Amino acid sequence: MHAWETDRTRAPIATKIVVAGGFGVGKTTLVTAVSEITPLQTEALMTEASEATDDLTATPGKTTTTVAMDFGRLTLDDDLVLYLFGTPGQQRFWFMWDDIVRGAIGAVVLADTRRLKDCFPVLDYFESSGLPYVVAVNHFDGSELFEPEDVREALTIPKHIPVMIMDARRRISVIETLLALVGHALDETPE
C-alpha cells in the first residue's frame, strides 16, 4: 500500500496511457505485466449502433451493450500515479474511447502481424484524434518476426512515430514501450 492511498488531504497527480488494439492482441497481458495492482475490470454501458455502420449520427436500430475495459496502476512517485487503460479496438466502440482518451498522455497501439488488419481502425482513430501514439507489435512465439520498418510501411506510419517489436508479457519490454510513447508525446508537446 502506498502512502497516498490513505492520505485524503491531498490527491496524487493522476495521469494515464491508453492501450488499444484488436481482439486478443495482448492488451490485458501488457497491463498485467507492469501493474502494481491486479488489473481491475470495469464496464462501460453504451448504446451501440446496430449493423457494422461507422456512421454514429444515423443509427436506425440501437442496442445497449457493455464493453469491458481493464486497467492497471503504476505509482511513479509519492505524488504521481500512472494508469494504464486497456480498451477494445472495435470501430463501434469509438464513442467510448473519446471518453477514455480524454486527457491521456497517449496511446500504445498493439498489433499482431498475423492479424495486422485488426489495428487499422485503431490507427485511423488515433491519427484523426491527434492523440500521440506508438505502434507496438506484440510478437507471439512462433510467428514470423518482421522488422519494424516493414510494419511501418504496411501500416503507413509516418517516420516520426515510433514503431517497435515487443513482448507484452515482459515487464522490461512493456516499460520500454511506455518510455517510447512518453518520449514521443514530449516531442509532440510544444515548449
Add this chain to the structure above:
Amino acid sequence: MSSTPKQHLPVRGGDRKPARVRPYSLTGGRTRFGHVLLVETFVASTAALDAPEERRELTNGSLSTRVMPELRAIVELCRRMRTVAEIAALLKMPLGVVRVLLSDLADQGKIRVYGTGTGHGTGRPDRALLERVLSGLRRL
C-alpha cells in the same frame, strides 16, 4: 533499411474507403459544479476519518441515500483515495452510472473531486508532467 515487406503484411488504406471518425470530443463528464470526472480522477469522502456520525447520517439520511445503497457503498469506498474507474470496478457498476452518482455526491458535498495531471482536466499533460513520468518510468 528494408526494401519490400516480406511475406505479405496487408497494407493499410489499400482496399478501404477511409473510416469516418468522430472528432476528439471534450464535452461531458462534468458535475453540476464543474468537477471533471475522468476515469483516472481521484475522489475521496469529505467526512472525518472514523466519524461515527457518517454512518448514521448515511443510513437515516436523505431519500436519495436510502433508495440508493450504491451511494453509501461509494462513500464507504471513498474513505480511501479512489479513482472513478476503481469505484466502478470494485462496485461492478458501469462507468457512466458511477459518474452520475459521484457527481451527485460531489454536489452534496459528500465527496471531494480532485484535479488530474491535466490541470483543468480537459487538455493534455504538459511537458513538466511528461518529464516526471519519463523519469519515474526509468526508475522502475
